[in-house]
Amino acid sequence: MTAATGIGARVLRTEDKRFLTGTGRYVDDLPLARATYAYFLRSPHAHAKIKKLDISAAAKMSGVVNIFTGKDLVDAKVGGLICGWVVKDKHGEPHKAPPHPVMAVDTVRYVGDTVAMVVANSYDEAKDAAEAIKVDYDVQPANIDLAKSFDKGAPQVHPEAPGNLIYDWEIGVKADVEAAFAKAAHVTKLDLINNRLIPNAMEPRAAAAEYDKGTGNYTLWSTSQNPHVLRLILSAFVLGIPEHKLRVVAPDVGGGFGSKIFCYADETMVCWAASRVGRPIKWTAERSESFQTDCHGRDHVTHAELALDKDGKFLALKVETIANMGAYLSTFSTAVPTYLYATLLAGQYTTPLIYANVKAALTHTAPVDAYRGAGRPEATFVVESIVSKAAAEMKIDPAELRRKNFIPSTAFPYQTPVALQYDSGNYPPIIDEAMKMADYKGFEARRAEAKSRGKLRGIGFSSYIEACGLAPSQVVGSLGAGVGQWESAQIKFNPTGNVQVMTGAHSHGQSHETTFAQIIHDKLGVPMDQIEIVHGDTATTPFGMGSYGSRSLAVGGSAIVKATEKIIAKGKKVAAHLMEAAVADVEFENGTFKVTGTDKNVPLAQVVFAAYVPHNYPLAEVEPGMDENAFYDPANFVYPAGTQICELEIDPDTGTTEIVNFTAIDDFGNIINPMIVEGQVHGGIVQGVGQALMEGAVYDKSTGQLISGSYMDYTMPRADNFPSFKLGYKVTPCPHNPLGVKGCGEAGAIASPAAVMNAVHNALAPVGVKHVEMPATPLNVWQSIKGAQRQAAE
Amino acid sequence: MSISVAMTVNGKAVSGKVEARTLLVQFLREHLGMTGTHVGCDTSQCGACVVDVDGKSVKSCTILAVQAEGSKVITIEGLAESPDKLHPMQEAFRENHALQCGFCTPGMVMSAIDMVKRHNYQLDEATVRRELEGNLCRCTGYHNIVKAILAAAPAMKSAGV
Amino acid sequence: MYDFTYHRPKSVADAVKLLKDKPEARAMSGGMTLIPTLKQRLARPSDVVDLGAVKELSGIKIEGANVVIGGMTKHADVATSADVKAAIPALAHLAGHIGDPQVRNRGTIGGSVANNDPAADYPGAVVALNATVTTNSRKIPADEFFKGLFETALADGELITSISFPKAEKAAYMKFPNPASRYAMVGVFVAKTASGVRVAVTGAGGCVFRVKAMEDALAKNFSSAAIKDINIPADGLNSDIHGSAEYRAHLVGVMARRAVDAANK
Numbered sequence A: 001m002t003a004a005t006g007i008g009a010r011v012l013r014t015e016d017k018r019f020l021t022g023t024g025r026y027v028d029d030l031p032l033a034r035a036t037y038a039y040f041l042r043s044p045h046a047h048a049k050i051k052k053l054d055i056s057a058a059a060k061m062s063g064v065v066n067i068f069t070g071k072d073l074v075d076a077k078v079g080g081l082i083c084g085w086v087v088k089d090k091h092g093e094p095h096k097a098p099p100h101p102v103m104a105v106d107t108v109r110y111v112g113d114t115v116a117m118v119v120a121n122s123y124d125e126a127k128d129a130a131e132a133i134k135v136d137y138d139v140q141p142a143n144i145d146l147a148k149s150f151d152k153g154a155p156q157v158h159p160e161a162p163g164n165l166i167y168d169w170e171i172g173v174k175a176d177v178e179a180a181f182a183k184a185a186h187v188t189k190l191d192l193i194n195n196r197l198i199p200n201a202m203e204p205r206a207a208a209a210e211y212d213k214g215t216g217n218y219t220l221w222s223t224s225q226n227p228h229v230l231r232l233i234l235s236a237f238v239l240g241i242p243e244h245k246l247r248v249v250a251p252d253v254g255g256g257f258g259s260k261i262f263c264y265a266d267e268t269m270v271c272w273a274a275s276r277v278g279r280p281i282k283w284t285a286e287r288s289e290s291f292q293t294d295c296h297g298r299d300h301v302t303h304a305e306l307a308l309d310k311d312g313k314f315l316a317l318k319v320e321t322i323a324n325m326g327a328y329l330s331t332f333s334t335a336v337p338t339y340l341y342a343t344l345l346a347g348q349y350t351t352p353l354i355y356a357n358v359k360a361a362l363t364h365t366a367p368v369d370a371y372r373g374a375g376r377p378e379a380t381f382v383v384e385s386i387v388s389k390a391a392a393e394m395k396i397d398p399a400e401l402r403r404k405n406f407i408p409s410t411a412f413p414y415q416t417p418v419a420l421q422y423d424s425g426n427y428p429p430i431i432d433e434a435m436k437m438a439d440y441k442g443f444e445a446r447r448a449e450a451k452s453r454g455k456l457r458g459i460g461f462s463s464y465i466e467a468c469g470l471a472p473s474q475v476v477g478s479l480g481a482g483v484g485q486w487e488s489a490q491i492k493f494n495p496t497g498n499v500q501v502m503t504g505a506h507s508h509g510q511s512h513e514t515t516f517a518q519i520i521h522d523k524l525g526v527p528m529d530q531i532e533i534v535h536g537d538t539a540t541t542p543f544g545m546g547s548y549g550s551r552s553l554a555v556g557g558s559a560i561v562k563a564t565e566k567i568i569a570k571g572k573k574v575a576a577h578l579m580e581a582a583v584a585d586v587e588f589e590n591g592t593f594k595v596t597g598t599d600k601n602v603p604l605a606q607v608v609f610a611a612y613v614p615h616n617y618p619l620a621e622v623e624p625g626m627d628e629n630a631f632y633d634p635a636n637f638v639y640p641a642g643t644q645i646c647e648l649e650i651d652p653d654t655g656t657t658e659i660v661n662f663t664a665i666d667d668f669g670n671i672i673n674p675m676i677v678e679g680q681v682h683g684g685i686v687q688g689v690g691q692a693l694m695e696g697a698v699y700d701k702s703t704g705q706l707i708s709g710s711y712m713d714y715t716m717p718r719a720d721n722f723p724s725f726k727l728g729y730k731v732t733p734c735p736h737n738p739l740g741v742k743g744c745g746e747a748g749a750i751a752s753p754a755a756v757m758n759a760v761h762n763a764l765a766p767v768g769v770k771h772v773e774m775p776a777t778p779l780n781v782w783q784s785i786k787g788a789q790r791q792a793a794e
Numbered sequence B: 001m002s003i004s005v006a007m008t009v010n011g012k013a014v015s016g017k018v019e020a021r022t023l024l025v026q027f028l029r030e031h032l033g034m035t036g037t038h039v040g041c042d043t044s045q046c047g048a049c050v051v052d053v054d055g056k057s058v059k060s061c062t063i064l065a066v067q068a069e070g071s072k073v074i075t076i077e078g079l080a081e082s083p084d085k086l087h088p089m090q091e092a093f094r095e096n097h098a099l100q101c102g103f104c105t106p107g108m109v110m111s112a113i114d115m116v117k118r119h120n121y122q123l124d125e126a127t128v129r130r131e132l133e134g135n136l137c138r139c140t141g142y143h144n145i146v147k148a149i150l151a152a153a154p155a156m157k158s159a160g161v
Numbered sequence C: 001m002y003d004f005t006y007h008r009p010k011s012v013a014d015a016v017k018l019l020k021d022k023p024e025a026r027a028m029s030g031g032m033t034l035i036p037t038l039k040q041r042l043a044r045p046s047d048v049v050d051l052g053a054v055k056e057l058s059g060i061k062i063e064g065a066n067v068v069i070g071g072m073t074k075h076a077d078v079a080t081s082a083d084v085k086a087a088i089p090a091l092a093h094l095a096g097h098i099g100d101p102q103v104r105n106r107g108t109i110g111g112s113v114a115n116n117d118p119a120a121d122y123p124g125a126v127v128a129l130n131a132t133v134t135t136n137s138r139k140i141p142a143d144e145f146f147k148g149l150f151e152t153a154l155a156d157g158e159l160i161t162s163i164s165f166p167k168a169e170k171a172a173y174m175k176f177p178n179p180a181s182r183y184a185m186v187g188v189f190v191a192k193t194a195s196g197v198r199v200a201v202t203g204a205g206g207c208v209f210r211v212k213a214m215e216d217a218l219a220k221n222f223s224s225a226a227i228k229d230i231n232i233p234a235d236g237l238n239s240d241i242h243g244s245a246e247y248r249a250h251l252v253g254v255m256a257r258r259a260v261d262a263a264n265k
């Protein structure tokens, strides 16, 4: 191992060369001979009965190969799409599980619901034919307004879920929390909306499939974050193709952020239809289709109350949330606003009592599921907003109030009142460092200077914690998860000494080909250019759970470490034989086996060669070959934590907000590659700021049309919306995984909305504004100022 | 309507039969198999498709293949001198970790090179950020892209490209 | 996109003939509006007449007290033209803030003005500077050119060949971009020319309009203080998820004052 490329080094990425020279291979890039092209006809209505669906004219159009409708799937006994996490409600009953047909049969339930699939010789011909499909819709009233979903008379989405209620779930003991509130010196109340987001990975979702008549094997290429999970769902629940007859490949994938975890109708159809069409099928979403059909994120309506004693110590927190599920339950939808949300409501604090009640609602909108952070940004937003509000109300410095309530570093492992046991952390030095870097002391002077220019300057904190590295299988299993959440690795040396490492994780921007190789290099001493990380293909990689929930390194990386240990253990036996020493006397360092206390040594490459050409080899005791598998199931979640400070200026004349300073100090445990970690944080911050200031999925409240259905109306963060960020680290290694790492993929997005909104509120307080919802667009901010002025005038 | 088109792509003469409605990006990707240029939207806003046509940076999803008849087109595939010698902008993107999933990258790099040249190799952070208006990235938060472009400007100047 | 027949005439006369002969034909300049429209299948022309090879349509000339810009002149060329920068810097500034660099490299003044998108920038300059739109058959004064939402005085098959902008004594354009599309949510062009003071507003309504009260006040006293109490009624202004009519009305005032201040600099 050299310091320049091992664990902790800033190693440039292996994957970059192909991406920078235009030689990456994304699904849409695949050259498939004799390919056909699919176009999906989507519902233009939020809620309608399909009275008649006539494909006869379309079927006769030029280039059309085949047209499939929901009825064809019923006839072929294709199963519905599934929700993989059973959440039990407060009475112990499993959540309501309305059917989710792959394509609509008699009812459409959101704008974008899939109605028919046209397969043609070209994409344009498929689209031409889709326009000729005649659908007679009987339009029904739609339930769009989340807050009104449970009202009497609200349009019903599924008969299986009366009152649009999927579950009424709770955690904590309500009576204890109420008792603490009764004794509180101060109660801070907060109503907020966590705005609905559209993920917008820059590569639109895509799928391609091919069926081999001779072997009966299917190959599905999909823009998936977890090809094995997709295969499992398609095989076991939806299509019934045996797992060994279905190969799922997720090649280069252009970002996911959660939206490419799930099993979708379109990729299912492409796979299913491939054998019926008898030619390969390709499909790539148009961006407007992505807007309508990718699973959306967030979308909560929440009321929260925090009880404090007279010194500002938190006594109890209670939270009521309505979470939007959309029209159907997507793959992990039920877990997001419960186990990934309410369990994080302790934040970094010693709040002794917490009660949360979450009601999941159906609406006639696109399904809602995990999006970068999944539940944890929503929790952090509640906690960090109410803490800052309490500080303002009690006239305590927001940093001071946080410090007062931090879990002390001596208290770890720390059991929160909401199920999680935090393994490690040290929060005060993080906020100190952030305040120093952000020059918190100098803020009031900067505020005054801004005022002289007519600007309102504000500063906001967000001290987040997240539980990631999903997940200890038995814990999540006891909570209703349908799968285990371990990860796998296979280290396969070739006879010439280079090595291929197969991982069940998947990289769609996270840089596994580099960081995983750094681990191998560090542990085994193999030069970086002799290491290949293989991922994304069920045919070549061991079963694994894919990448989401900042799990790749903490769980997948740990599996790799375990596999390196097996390689070393086996190698020692071979080396002992080659050096004519006792196994116990052999040690391994920097890629070389040595006999302790002597200068006898044999490099790993030579041991590998001997294992494949076992002429001089302990065949009686050791199998030939150098190929080891490992599975790693984490003992606990990992708990990254940090503090962000956002400083911004608002132009009160226009309502425009400009971020002028953004600081983030994180504890991600040990860091494998700081360059890559920083990149993850940058991207996360921008997505979080996007949520706070720009992004919002807007459906027309009466028709259910998606108004923010393209980049013309959905505000994407752009380069000129940001300054450069200031980042820093504090390290408390994770005590329970072999690398000591925590996850870094979601932190930026989890913390930043609260940092920004606290700064917005801080800036607007002097003009009397009490509350601004996200996104704090210029319009929204201007209206808030105007409202405060009106109120002051009355 | 089928039309013959001929143009130079990355220094090589190419031709093909297209429909009038075939976009330049489709011609590159589907006819020539040059899939380095990407499509990320249908409203001409994301910039994943940016290429250079006759010295001008354009969105190849918003120009017909027939409009590029006789033109000199440069795509992401045409930048590196050899697999081991990247263009200074590509090198700067790698050095500064200005890409994650890589999907926006071809368009980013093409826009960035054009930006540096138009500003005569002299850029500041605010200008770079403003000039990136037509390029969306969902992964990097732009921070490292901006850094890479600022680093590439002098490197391009000294390399004479 | 539906398919169509493609033409690439070399002269205005040939282009006009094609457009006249084929009633369902559409002219294309930069294609920055037309192609996205076609991609979304919102239009189905039988023929597309590409003006890209019509050399006579491009270029910027100074003719006496006027800057004359050919219909096919790209936004980028207007933004960087030394002549425009010297004569009417506000016009160069406006062109430099349309869309992004790639859009500016292809989008044209003729296409933009002919399209008359309510959120387009150029109409503000055309009206405020009291420009004259020249077509293959006539000259149309600015006040008679823009008729309403996406509607102009152009007859079917009539092409904008150039636009003539009188030089301004003082002028400035302030744009408040729509946060998502970055088109003008409100854009105010203020100009003091030989023919007086004009204030033209784009983005806020269904079509570019003038604010008479501001023009009168500024004619007396060309300072932002002179218009600080002039409110624009919200009635009839655009309203969408990015800006209510009331907000747009307010922004017209803010942008107008800022434009006057900029013009005085």
Ligand SMILES: Cc1cc2nc3c(=O)[nH]c(=O)nc-3n(C[C@H](O)[C@H](O)[C@H](O)COP(=O)(O)OP(=O)(O)OC[C@H]3O[C@@H](n4cnc5c(N)ncnc54)[C@H](O)[C@@H]3O)c2cc1C
Pocket (backbone or CB within 6 Å): B043, B044, B045, C026, C027, C028, C029, C030, C031, C032, C033, C034, C035, C036, C071, C072, C097, C098, C099, C100, C103, C106, C107, C108, C109, C110, C111, C112, C113, C114, C115, C117, C119, C120, C121, C122, C154, C158, C159, C160, C161, C181, C182, C183, C184
């Ligand atoms: C991403 C993006 C961002 C944009 N942002 C802005 C912005 O901020 N502000 C803004 O103002 N615009 C913006 N635009 C629009 C852009 O300025 C267009 O270039 C312009 O509106 C149309 O010009 P064009 O030359 O591309 O016209 P085309 O698309 O070729 O044509 C538009 C219409 O005009 C007709 N036409 C074209 N030329 C003529 C002519 N000479 N005579 C008569 N009719 C003609 C065509 O038949 C067509 O109906 C943006 C466009 C894009 C894609």
Ligand code: FES
Pocket (backbone or CB within 6 Å): B038, B039, B040, B041, B042, B043, B044, B045, B046, B047, B048, B049, B050, B059, B060, B061, B062
């Ligand atoms: S593909 Fe998005 S701008 Fe061209």
Ligand code: FES
Pocket (backbone or CB within 6 Å): A202, A254, A255, A509, B098, B099, B100, B101, B102, B103, B104, B105, B136, B137, B138, B139, B140
């Ligand atoms: S690197 Fe993924 S979109 Fe830019």
